[in-house]
Amino acid sequence: MSVEWDWWTVEFGDTHAGRVGVLVAEPLPEPLAALLVEITEQLTVTAAATPLAALRAVGVLERIAARVGREAAGAVGDDGMSAETVATALGTTRSKALVLLLTAQDR
Structure with missing residues (x-):
């Protein structure tokens, strides 16, 4: 399962934000961004189970x-x-x- 980047940029201001027109001056450090994606995926799986x-x-x-x-x-x-x-x-x-x-x- 993967997180949609459009949602990610709106919620967290990913460095790819320019691709969807979201202007954010302070991107998340990559390790933190990856951890948030992993937490989202784990929570989604856990919520179902x-x-x-x-x-x-x-x-x-x-x-x-x-x-x-x-x-x-x-x-x-x-x-x-x-x-x-x-x-x-x-x-x-x-x-x-x-x-x-x-x-x-x-x-």
Whole structure:
């Protein structure tokens, strides 16, 4: 099973994003991108075979992502990066970037 690259670029900003018209300034490091593809594939297989185990794994990943996301957003905020710069780097809106930065202040 493979992950569709169009979905991947929209969700994660792959370095191939230009091929589908998505402008993202900060691509994922290749080892992390490969790991995310592998996790997606494993979760998909697990969801089909043992849905409760997949739900448990998703919950763990959500908690990890939330914690690491707050830490990363805090580091970006500590560096004084503007919401506009963050939005461009993440391929999102200024409003969403501002929420990330403000949420990270509560860490």
